[in-house]
Amino acid sequence: MAKYIFVTGGVVSSLGKGIISSSIGKLLQARGYKITIQKFDPYINIDPGTLNPYEHGECYVTVDGMETDLDLGHYERFTGIQTTRANSMTTGRIYKSVIDKERRGDYLGKTIQVVPHITDEIKNNIKCLGETGEYDFVITEIGGTIGDIESAPFLEAIRQLKWELGRDSISVHLTYVPYLKAADELKTKPTQHSVKEMLSYGIQPDILILRTEKHLDDNMRMKVAGFCNVDLECVIQSEDLPSIYEVPVNMQRQGLDSAILRKMGIPVGETPKLGPWLNFLELRNTATEIVRIGLVGKYDLQDAYKSISESLSHAATYHHHKVKITFINSEHLTDGSAEEKQLAEQQLKEQDGLVICPGFGQRGIEGKILATEYARTHNIPCFGICLGMQMMVIEFARNVLGYKDANSSEMDASTPHNVIDMMEDQKNISNMGGTMRLGAYDCELQPGSRLAEIYGSVMVRERHRHRYEFNNRYLEEYEEKGMQCVGRNPEAKLVEIVEIPTLRWFIGTQFHPEYQSTVLRPHPLFMSFIKAAIDK
Ligand code: GLN
Numbered sequence: 001m002a003k004y005i006f007v008t009g010g011v012v013s014s015l016g017k018g019i020i021s022s023s024i025g026k027l028l029q030a031r032g033y034k035i036t037i038q039k040f041d042p043y044i045n046i047d048p049g050t051l052n053p054y055e056h057g058e059c060y061v062t063v064d065g066m067e068t069d070l071d072l073g074h075y076e077r078f079t080g081i082q083t084t085r086a087n088s089m090t091t092g093r094i095y096k097s098v099i100d101k102e103r104r105g106d107y108l109g110k111t112i113q114v115v116p117h118i119t120d121e122i123k124n125n126i127k128c129l130g131e132t133g134e135y136d137f138v139i140t141e142i143g144g145t146i147g148d149i150e151s152a153p154f155l156e157a158i159r160q161l162k163w164e165l166g167r168d169s170i171s172v173h174l175t176y177v178p179y180l181k182a183a184d185e186l187k188t189k190p191t192q193h194s195v196k197e198m199l200s201y202g203i204q205p206d207i208l209i210l211r212t213e214k215h216l217d218d219n220m221r222m223k224v225a226g227f228c229n230v231d232l233e234c235v236i237q238s239e240d241l242p243s244i245y246e247v248p249v250n251m252q253r254q255g256l257d258s259a260i261l262r263k264m265g266i267p268v269g270e271t272p273k274l275g276p277w278l279n280f281l282e283l284r285n286t287a288t289e290i291v292r293i294g295l296v297g298k299y300d301l302q303d304a305y306k307s308i309s310e311s312l313s314h315a316a317t318y319h320h321h322k323v324k325i326t327f328i329n330s331e332h333l334t335d336g337s338a339e340e341k342q343l344a345e346q347q348l349k350e351q352d353g354l355v356i357c358p359g360f361g362q363r364g365i366e367g368k369i370l371a372t373e374y375a376r377t378h379n380i381p382c383f384g385i386c387l388g389m390q391m392m393v394i395e396f397a398r399n400v401l402g403y404k405d406a407n408s409s410e411m412d413a414s415t416p417h418n419v420i421d422m423m424e425d426q427k428n429i430s431n432m433g434g435t436m437r438l439g440a441y442d443c444e445l446q447p448g449s450r451l452a453e454i455y456g457s458v459m460v461r462e463r464h465r466h467r468y469e470f471n472n473r474y475l476e477e478y479e480e481k482g483m484q485c486v487g488r489n490p491e492a493k494l495v496e497i498v499e500i501p502t503l504r505w506f507i508g509t510q511f512h513p514e515y516q517s518t519v520l521r522p523h524p525l526f527m528s529f530i531k532a533a534i535d536k
Contacts, residue, residue, distance in 0.1 A: 002130030003264055004169040006158045007141040008151075008205075010194030011176040015211045016247075018071030020174060020238065021141040022078035023248040027257035029079055030272040033136040036129050037075040038087040039068070040122070041143040042150035046092040050433050057303025061463045061515055062087070065439025071141065073307045077314075077518045078248070086129055091150060094121045114153050122157035146173075147197050155201040162203060167265050173198055173205035174238075177212040177220075186214055188224050195228040206263050207234045207256070215239060234259050245281060245519060249274060276520055284317045291321045291534050294328045294347060296371040296388075297357030298364030305357055308385065311517035312355070315526035319534055326351065330367030348374055353381040353505075353533030356388030358465075358512065362411045369395045381505035381532040383525070384498075386466055389508025390420045393470055393498060396483050401474075410468050421471040423494070437464045441489055443496040443511065449486040451497055451507070454528045460487075462496070462511035469510065470495035505532035 009017045025035045049067030060073040066085035130138045175191040221235040258268045316323035328347045332340040372395040375382035384392040397406030397419045408420035429435045440461045445452040487497030500506040517523035
């Protein structure tokens with residue numbers, strides 16, 4: 001039978017619950033257990049697909065085409081598991097499912113209430129992963145901060161599950177221990193209050209993880225243990241570390257995994273070695289040389305291109321380099337003030353490689369096209385991802401094929417040269433949510449091409465999230481002038497990869513390879529791109 005670990009956070013948001021959940025998963029895997037991790041987000045959106053990246057950062061996409069919170073990216077990168085729609089849930093989806101059942105008449109005339117109907121739906125969605133028989137542990141992360149009105153039904157569901165499951169479930173609660181500079185003191189009061197809040201929902205946390213910028217001594221931990229009814233060995237601290245990938249090692253050093261097992265009555269045994277993981281960290285910590293990559297995008301926000309930055313960093317590490325990522329604001333390239341423009345242009349020139357980022361809508365695209373032109377005409381390694389690939393195609397049409405008005409019909413519905421056009425099966429869709437071409441599709445690579453060599457295969461599967469595609473009417477012209485279609489979907493014949501093979505490295509993918517790069521399995525395309533940038 002699967003065992004359940006519930007991860008919640010208190011005091012403030014952004015404590016890194018996703019990283020802790022991933023680390024717990026990683027450490028249990030190292031002990032030979034099969035794990036999965038799921039995330040419940042308390043917002044009403046059905047999924048984060050319709051959210052602006054400024055709200056919650058990047059939207060991650062699972063193989064089966066669910067648009068999810070970016071924490072699922074951490075889960076996959078840390079543990080190598082493949083998540084699906086069962087790993088991502090929101091309040092909106094819970095309510096929708098309950099309301100659909102009510103409309104069907106499934107509740108036989110009952111009054112539908114938060115307790116028990118919503119809480120039962122939450123419990124079922126937690127247990128459905130455990131009941132597959134595939135996992136020894138299901139780790140459930142609850143988004144948001146306890147005390148928020150939205151979290152209440154989730155906490156009630158956890159309370160009930162803890163009662164039903166007994167020792168087969170535990171609560172791991174993250175809090176924040178602030179450092180007051182004027183008093184030169186770390187303060188545990190917010191943690192005590194947060195645990196009180198948990199208790200008011202009927203949940204006694206079994207394990208506390210204290211996020212802190214300064215080391216907590218044993219007295220401090222003892223105080224927390226005493227005030228919060230938690231064993232001393234179950235008070236773990238999570239100090240700021242140079243990299244998120246150090247967190248599992250730090251957690252293991254403090255015995256988080258053994259504390260979890262002990263609490264659940266499972267024999268602890270020897271502490272496993274984290275061989276390949278430590279090797280990755282060693283490479284990371286010893287790399288001295290730097291490869292400079294510019295991310296050309298419109299969202300000036302660290303989390304908006306999370307999976308891309310992580311993929312770049314995995315690849316650079318395995319090439320014994322540190323990656324220095326510079327965000328280049330594409331809007332500034334064309335519409336910025338004189339200083340903004342100058343800075344962006346300067347940044348463009350300083351890079352060893354450029355990534356033209358994914359995105360939606362008109363804003364910032366002319367700058368992306370300009371950056372693409374710069375990369376093409378200066379032979380800078382350039383990687384276009386999704387909208388980035390589409391920008392490569394448009395730039396080529398405008399400046400090589402001579403269609404000055406070429407565009408995507410997403411940006412200019414009336415352009416006579418719609419080299420990027422809406423996919424046929426998208427044309428009658430009116431709902432924006434969850435209706436793009438989403439999830440993993442096959443891509444057949446041209447035998448003998450550089451792409452086939454990079455992947456070491458001619459058939460690959462990559463994840464998608466788009467509505468528009470390369471317009472095959474123009475394919476011959478492109479190939480004649482030097483931009484090749486080197487990967488396409490075998491059924492729909494959609495162009496999935498374009499390349500200018502005469503350049504150093506100039507590849508655009510309609511899919512998002514960044515969703516599949518993990519710490520122990522860096523993505524071949526990122527590996528190859530970084531190599532080209534280093535060699536330049
Ligand atoms: N806006 C483009 C499309 O829908 C690209 C999407 C993306 O970059 N993910 O096709």
